Amino acid sequence: MNRIRHTALAMLCLVCLCVSVQAQKQTVKFLSTYDNQQLHFGFLLGINSANFIVKTSPDIASLDSVLSVEPYAQSGFSLGIVSDLRMNQHMNLRFLPTLSFAERGLTYRVRSTKQNAIIEQKKNVESTFLMFPFNVKYRAARLNNYRVYLVAGATYMLDLASQEGADQNLKPEEIFVRIHKSDLLFEVGMGIDFYLEFFKFTPEIKMGFGIPDLLVHEDQIYSQAIRVLRSKMVMFTFYFE
Structure with missing residues (x-):
């Protein structure tokens, strides 16, 4: 996750540097009336780093196996559609339906009676x-062909690969952690709009923090060791509008 975050920040800093150099010599304004549109559309491509926020059970010390x-975190990618509604000179409401492929996991330190040792299980x-993100975008004044902005909002997520109702009559080593199908994230981020000759290009970095507890609590050691399990996601996205 740190590698994704550092790469995204490095790319954003590089973009900012290029913009500052370009701003000193740019005289022609591209898409000069673009921001006057009441409604416009586009598409997005992005990478993500998904993770969990874990609060362990206060009774974890009393469990026989889990220490x-x-x-x-693992990396994934996203693609989606942009719909943008102009609210006023500086604010826009954005709806960004997205299909996102993500992966994350939990590492358990477990006491093994067979091996008489402590082992890791992933x-x-x-x-x-x-x-289904709804974001409010607050934009600074345009400078030549770029415009910095902040963004915040909420995202409802539906996990099509959720095994919430799956059978758990398995061997101990095959038991998995089940999470609920629905999730809700609070999001905050920043980006830069670049006005090119024929379209607007935008790199954006955004953090998402889950609100509800995702864990399906059940009578098995991997679930009992956790009190609360929430989502966390870093998203680096390119918009083409």
């Missing part, structure tokens, strides 16, 4: 999300 639980969670 600790740590989340780990429980991977793969997800295919239908995401």
Whole structure:
């Protein structure tokens, strides 16, 4: 996750540097009336780093096998549609239906009676999300052919790969962590609009934090070790509008 975040920030800094150099010599304004449109559309492509926020059970010390639980992040990608409604000179309302492929997991430190040792077990969670973000975009004044902005909002997510109702009559090593199908994220981020000759190009970085507890609580050690399980996601997105 840190690698994705550092790469995204480095790319954003590079973009900002290019913009500052370009702003000093740019004289022709592309798409000069673009921001006057009441409604416009586009598409998006992005990469993401999905993870969990874990709060372990206060009773974890009393469990026979599980000693600790740590989340780990994996990278994925997204594609979607942009619909943008102009509210006033500086604010826009955006609806961004997106299909996102994500992966994350949990690492358990478990006491093994067979091996008489402490071992690590990874429980991977793969997800295919239908995401429905509603974001408010607050834009600074345009400078030549770029415009910096902040964005915040909420996203409802439906996990098409959720195994919420799956059978758990399995061997201990095959038992998996089940999560609920629906999720809700609070999002905050920033980006830069670049006005090119024929379209607007926008790189954006955004953080999403899950609100509800995702875990399906059940009578097995991997679930009992966790009190609350929430989503966390870093998204680096390119918009073409």
